[in-house]
Amino acid sequence: MVTVTREQARARARSAAAAVTDPELPMLTLADLGILRDVAVEDDGTVAVWITPTYTGCPAIAEMRADVDRAVRAAGFDRVEVRTALAPAWTTDWITDEGRRKLAEHGISPPGGAPRRASGPVPLTLSPTRTVPRCPRCGTADTEELSRFGATACRSLHRCRSCLEPFEHVKEV
Known part of the structure; x- marks a missing residue:
């Protein structure tokens, strides 16, 4: 009989959770998106x-x-609890380089850097904070926004002025 340490069990559980794909962006795993925060094996054997x-309010969380x-x-694992961590809030900066590569490979412009704040409450910005995404097909920044909202609330619809191809962009958060 092989004895498995808690750390080995945790690594196996984390690997399984990390491989789950996002229901709205199935080319990305939850690990690629930075959505997977932590995995632990508790004293009673429950995997959290x-x-x-x-x-x-993201509809895909369920x-x-x-x-x-x-x-x-x-x-x-027989006992599993999937818990939601709301703090710190997710940011597009948590998308891995591999995740950004996969987005571009699938014709979706990855986000740039998220807006920065020193500390305290989220600052109120009254002027537009839109970025100009690069075309994931030809690489130019000569693009235009067609709609602030794409297939999901976290994406916007754009068109490249060079190659004329439409594409989605993941908004910076």
């Missing part, structure tokens, strides 16, 4: 997985929770 939604639960159970 913490995920952070991309924004409060599906993510169910998919993580299913994946961790399939990895051999």
Whole structure:
């Protein structure tokens, strides 16, 4: 009989959770998006997985929770709790380089750097804070916004003025 340490069990559970794909951007895993926050094996054997939604009220969070639960159970764990961590709030800066590469590879412009704040409450910005995304096909920054909202609230629709191709852009948060 092989004895598995808690750390080995945690690594196996984390690997299973990290491989779950985002229901709205299926080319990305929850790890690519930075949504997977932590995994722990508790004293009673329960695997606790913490995920952070991309924004409060994200409709995909229920599906993510169910998919993580299913994946961790399939990895051999009977007791799984998927918990939501709201603080600190998710930011597009948590998207990995691999995630950004996959977005561009699939014709979606990855976000630039998220707006910065020193500390305290979220600053109120009354002027537009829109960035000019680069075309994921030809690389030019000569693009125009067609709609502030794309297939989901976290994406906007653009068109490249050089190659004339439409594309989505993940908004900076």
